[in-house]
Amino acid sequence: MRRPSLIASDVDGTLLDPMARLTDRTAGVISRVAATGVPFVLVTGRPPRWITPVVQSAGLDGYAVCSNGAVLYDIGTSRVVDSHGLDPMLLHDVTHALERALPGMRVAAERASPARDVPVFVTELGYRNPWGDEDGAAAVPRAEVLGHPATKLLVRHDRMSSEEMAAAAIEVLDHAVDVTFSTNHGLIEFSAQGVTKAFGLARVCELFDVPAQDVIAFGDMANDVEMLRWAGHGVAMANAHPRALDAADEVAAPNSEDGVAQVLERWF
Template sequence: MEIPRLIASDVDGTLLSTETHLSDRTVGVVTRAVGASVPVVLVTGRPPRWIPQVAEQAGLTGYAVCANGAVLYDIGADRVVDVHGLLDPVMLRDVADRLTFALPGCRLASERIGTHAIDDDMKNFVVESEYHNPWGSNEGSVVSRAEVLGHSAVKLLVSHTKMTSDEMAQAAHTVLNGTVDITFSSGGGLIELAAHGVTKGTGLAEIAQRFGVGAHGTIAFGDMPNDLEMLRWAGHGVAVANAHPVVLDAADEVTAPHFEDGVAQVLERWF
């Protein structure tokens, strides 16, 4: 691949060298790329409110694709610039009813979006009692299931403490029949549901268009099934060595694991 004109990277398990931090090596190559007028875009399942802590470390003030493609966020302006595929309450309730049958004992949470990373006048993230976050976060307002499903959301999250994410996704597919897209970014018993056709790939394509860059000029990095569409869309899709097997199979290239600065090792070819 020639020098990329756009760099896109997943965050957790890919760009971050630990659960919370970027290495000096990664920060250095990101800084050099931006200095060479090559945009670096964070493309993540994270909501906008989880972006600043990463962007500040990397010195990024441009765009982030959040919520697996549903939200485009301007980091420097702290502004949501576009939202795609809201799940309305009718859809949420229908999906929840089917999941209760396929995944008995599951617990739900929903991600809502306003105009900024954090909107004081709304609950951005609501969870029902006993919802389990595999990352150990206690974030979220605990509400009834009716409240979780009662307002439009960009993402419905489903947890189960006695199943893997792969097992959950297989069971959910049997009852949802493509009405929503199912993916996951952790193997620890959590799946993420979004409107059909809304993916990291569609979100990245929109950002690339804003920069006047096509897929051929884009390099993308990822590690989990929610990165598949992004890696397939990009001209060169790179998986870190710690990636899920389906991602390793789909990638054009496999680099070192995230804890060995796999993203930086590739980008240092040009920057």
């Protein structure tokens, strides 16, 4: 591949090291990329509220694609530019169908631009993130979780893997929504039909007038698969999920060894 015209990178498990830190080597190559004017775009499952520490340590400006492609976020103005969500009726229908396939599940919802006094993140009573941090969200009844439009529905089950959950969900939902996961520890994520990281990245590339073939994208999990396939050159980390490895054009060193930086140092 010739020098890319736009760089897209997942965050956790890809750009950050296993301790969720941006190393000096990776920060250095991001700085050199910025000096050339080539856009460096974060494309992540994280919501906008979890982006700030990463963009500050990386010195990034411009756009980030958040919530698995559902939210286009302007870093400089801290503003949601565009979002694609799930309406309450669909949230209820999806959750009702999932209860048959995943008994004992708990749900949470991310919201991009809520109405006044509507929190951006809510969890059902008993919901627990795999990493044990509920981010200060108040536990509310399920009806309240599902009662407002959401950019992402999260479903948790502490006795199943994410792979098992996703397979069961796809079977009962028949592609009514997009199903993916960014960890294999019993958490799956739902977006509106057709909304993936590739969808969000394509929107950014339209703004910069950059064709897909001139994009290099980095990722490590199942929620990166569509983006790795869409980009002109998709790079999976050596620590990646098998689905990401299969989708990639290249396998780089793991995130513990600055795999993103090693690839980008070919041009920057």
